[in-house]
Amino acid sequence: MTTRIEKRFAALKAEGRAALVTFTMSGDPDTATSLAVIKALPKAGADLIELGMPFTDPMADGPAIQAAGVRALAAGQTLSKTLAMVRDFRTEDDDTPIVLMGYYNPIYIYGVDRFLVDAKAAGVDGLIVVDLPPEEDEELCIPALKAGVNFIRLATPTTDDKRLPAVLNNTSGFVYYVSITGITGSAAPDATKVAAAVTRIKRHTTLPVAVGFGVRTAEQARMIAQGADGVVVGSALVDVLRASLDKDGKATPLTVKAVADLVADLSQGVRGAKAAAE
Template structure:
């Protein structure tokens, strides 16, 4: 049985282009706006959707995503509501893969077994849990694989050839290569280094490799897409979202339009990459 993620990457490979993976925070700044944005993303050119599960203490995230998480929590977002949002998204979209990304504690408190059943039923395809390295695979990774969800792991510049096999061992769906040692939303990566890193990872795995951290516009996305199977963009979208909030932090009338415009621009960059 293949997952939506596997099918989507296979289809794009046949098309000969890289995937555009978008990251937005579920519930930012409120449930309804965030759902409206998620629903508009595929049409704007997102091939896979990553939805953040907000957490009070996101230790690997930069200011943009930290603030997005706090806005969502302030707006009343919970893990229960994030799953509800996926269910609503699935009512009129059955083929765009959805990956939930966040930190372990809310899942642990929800209850791992119950979470996996509910996530699968809601239409979630994969999980990225930042603070679960392979050393803690028994916690969630192995149960998730058993439940039929992809468990996508981050590989970083500090993951050397000796460590890569351990990182890739239970990874499925795709590999998320974090192109810089640092938090989200910082320095742009050097495209030639990224291509070399992707080649290094591909020597160890047949899985698609998506690259994130530091992608801000069509140009940087095009450069990354030339050497990777996917390009992840997050902080840049969240910056636009934030710029379209009113003084009280509520979503302005043009929020969805502004964010999807940037997505469309970046999607054009990804699609025009020479491979």
């Protein structure tokens, strides 16, 4: 069965452009506002939605996304509430792919089998679990694939040709290329190096390659989109959301619009790459 992720990338390939993949933290700054944000994303130009699962020890995340997770947890966000948000989103949008991104611990505590049943029923299309290497595929990756949920892996600048086949084995949906070494949101990617890395990865796989970490502006998105199948933006969206909050860290009437406006701008950048190529 073709997943929403596969359908979306195929449609965009036919259109001749890259995907804009947006990341926000579920439950940041509260469940209702977070749901309103994700509902606004497709209308603003997001092609795929990554939804963070807040966790108490997010070792791969930079300060902005760590702080978003802290806000979400403080507001009472749980994995069950995240799945409920996806269910609610699906009542209005049955097409936009949703990928849950985070760490294995909350899924392990929830129970892998139960989680996969509930995630699939809610309308989750894929998982990115950053602390599960290929050597532990039996834990979650293989069961997820059997359940019809794409398991998306990260490749980095340090993933050499010897390691790539292991990373790509059992990967589905797309490959997420982390364009810079280090934590999220820390530096801007080099478009020339990124394009070369995407070409190298594509020698090993037919899957689309989406590039993230460090993309903050429409111009950066346009540059990356010229050499990749997708552009992932996370920290910039989390930052603009945080900047819209009041002094107590609560949502304001500007919060949803602030995120949607940046997504609309980034979307123009991604779509501009196609125009530049023609």
